[in-house]
Amino acid sequence: MNRTIATLSLFVTLSLTGQLSAQTIPKDELTFLTSEWKGERFPDGRPKIPDALLERARKIGIDDAWTVLKNEGYTNQFEGNWKLIKDDVPVIGRAVTAMFMPSRPDVEKNIKERGISKQGRKGNTNAWPIETLTKGDVYVADAFGKIGGGTLMGATLGNAIFSKTGNGVVFNGAARDLQELQNINGFNAFVRDFHPSFLEEMVLMGLNTPIRIGNAMVLPGDLVIAQREGVLFVPAHMAEQVISTCEFVTRKDQFGFEMVKSGRYTTGQIDSQWTDEIKSEFLKWLGQHPELGAMTRPELDKVMSKRTW
Numbered sequence: 348m349n350r351t352i353a354t355l356s357l358f359v360t361l362s363l364t365g366q367l368s369a370q371t372i373p374k375d376e377l378t379f380l381t382s383e384w385k386g387e388r389f390p391d392g393r394p395k396i397p398d399a400l401l402e403r404a405r406k407i408g409i410d411d412a413w414t415v416l417k418n419e420g421y422t423n424q425f426e427g428n429w430k431l432i433k434d435d436v437p438v439i440g441r442a443v444t445a446m447f448m449p450s451r452p453d454v455e456k457n458i459k460e461r462g463i464s465k466q467g468r469k470g471n472t473n474a475w476p477i478e479t480l481t482k483g484d485v486y487v488a489d490a491f492g493k494i495g496g497g498t499l500m501g502a503t504l505g506n507a508i509f510s511k512t513g514n515g516v517v518f519n520g521a522a523r524d525l526q527e528l529q530n531i532n533g534f535n536a537f538v539r540d541f542h543p544s545f546l547e548e549m550v551l552m553g554l555n556t557p558i559r560i561g562n563a564m565v566l567p568g569d570l571v572i573a574q575r576e577g578v579l580f581v582p583a584h585m586a587e588q589v590i591s592t593c594e595f596v597t598r599k600d601q602f603g604f605e606m607v608k609s610g611r612y613t614t615g616q617i618d619s620q621w622t623d624e625i626k627s628e629f630l631k632w633l634g635q636h637p638e639l640g641a642m643t644r645p646e647l648d649k650v651m652s653k654r655t656w
Contacts, residue, residue, distance in 0.1 A: 370446075370458070370554045380557065381566055383584035389481075393555060394568030394583035396441050400590060401483055401570075405439050407593035409574045412581065415589045426561035427577035429517075429537040432528050436535040438515035438573035440485040442580065444565055445476040446553030447490045447499070447520070455550040472551035473499045479555070480511040485571040487580075489558040490520025494540045496547040502527035509534045517571060517578050519560050537573050595650050598639050602632050621651060 374392035384394040416424050455472075462468035468475050476486055486508055490497050500508065500516065502524035508516060515535035521542045522528065528536065555567040563580050570581035570589075581589050603617035612625065621629070626647055633642055 370551055370556070372553075372556050377555065377567060381568060381583060383582070384568070385584070389568075391479075391555060392567075393441070393443075396568065396570055396583055396586050398483060400586055401439060401441070403590050403594065404570060404572060404586070405437065407572075407590055407597070409572050409576050409579050411593040411596045412572055412579055412589050415592045416579070416581065416585065419585065419588075421582065421585065424563050424580045424582075425577055426563045426580075428539075428561075429573075429577060430540055431538075431575070432515075432525065432534070432536050434575055436515070436533065438485055438517065438535050438537065438571060438578075440483045440512065440514045440571055441583075442487045442565055442567055442569040442571050443476060443480055443484045444553070444555055444558045444567050445473075445486070445488040445551060446556060446558045447473070447488060447549045448552045449491070450548045450550040454552075458550060458552075471546060473546055473549070474504060474507075475551055476554055477504060477507055477511065480508065482511070482513055484512045485514050485573070486512070486516045486518075487558070487560065487565055487571060488516070488518045488520060489560055490518055490549065492519055492539055493549065494521045494542050495544050496542075497521045497549065498523040498542055498544055498546050500528075500536070501545075505531055505534060505536070515573070517560065517573055535573075537578055592650060592653075594640060595642070595647075598633060598636075598642070599629075601636075601639070602629050605632070626651070 371391065377392035381394050386397070387395040389395050413425055458472065462472070462475065476488070480486060488499055490499055497520040499518050499520050500522045505524070505528045509531050513533070517537045519539060521540050522536050522538045523541065523543055525541045528534065558565050560578070560580070565580045566582065568583045570583060570586040572579040572581060606612040606617060607614055616625065626644070630642065630644060630647065633639060
């Protein structure tokens with residue numbers, strides 16, 4: 348009973364303050380849920396991971412990133428078993444989330460009337476999240492795994508999404524117009540399947556709200572890393588740590604391969620805590636490989652001390 352009263356009070360409060368708009372949660376609530384993020388935010392409160400970090404994220408492996416998250420206690424961030432438009436085009440960016448549910452006439456009627464007549468929305472509700480997209484975003488939608496009648500996107504919306512974001516999508520649902528979508532250079536989609544049907548009996552119930560994608564929780568602003576293995580959702584406040592650690596692991600592996608091959612060090616020495624001698628050797632080697640980036644001794648000591656990889 349108390350829970351019901353609290354829920355009703357929340358909806359009344361949101362309605363009176365004008366914050367319940369097009370299925371979005373209030374900015375204060377989104378800020379609360381992502382309170383570990385200390386950087387810049389979009390006007391709606393969504394964490395804004397810097398473009399420079401997104402660019403670096405394109406060069407890391409999903410396996411290493413998953414390991415960093417797991418060792419930090421984030422064990423519900425990966426989802427596999429996808430169908431892709433293209434096997435060799437990763438999707439990297441900031442999550443814009445959408446939650447769809449099976450439609451019922453009264454709810455869909457109210458949502459569409461409010462969205463179209465009072466908020467200037469256009470078209471079906473699956474197009475509404477696209478209106479909010481910016482460069483670097485990834486449209487992530489929970490369509491409860493629906494295939495037939497669950498096609499959130501065809502060629503027209505696919506082109507609209509790519510023109511706004513320069514990025515792809517992750518749909519726990521379906522898409523249509525596969526042949527036309529394949530012609531969008533640089534675009535990719537991670538979906539449950541492709542189907543020739545049109546969207547029906549579905550309605551948008553959450554926009555930039557927490558959603559579930561399979562076994563993963565996704566929050567608006569999460570770093571999306573979608574590669575052939577599957578999709579990893581990195582909490583925004585963990586993005587820099589994950590990326591930096593993965594970059595180091597790549598450097599460490601290449602250094603280790605050369606050292607073991609030359610016989611200078613053993614695999615046991617490379618895969619354990621490094622001595623001062625190995626650290627000095629590594630920094631000297633790294634200076635000879637500027638394409639791998641720079642690293643100071645304090646930075647090396649810090650990443651080696653944690654060993655969450």
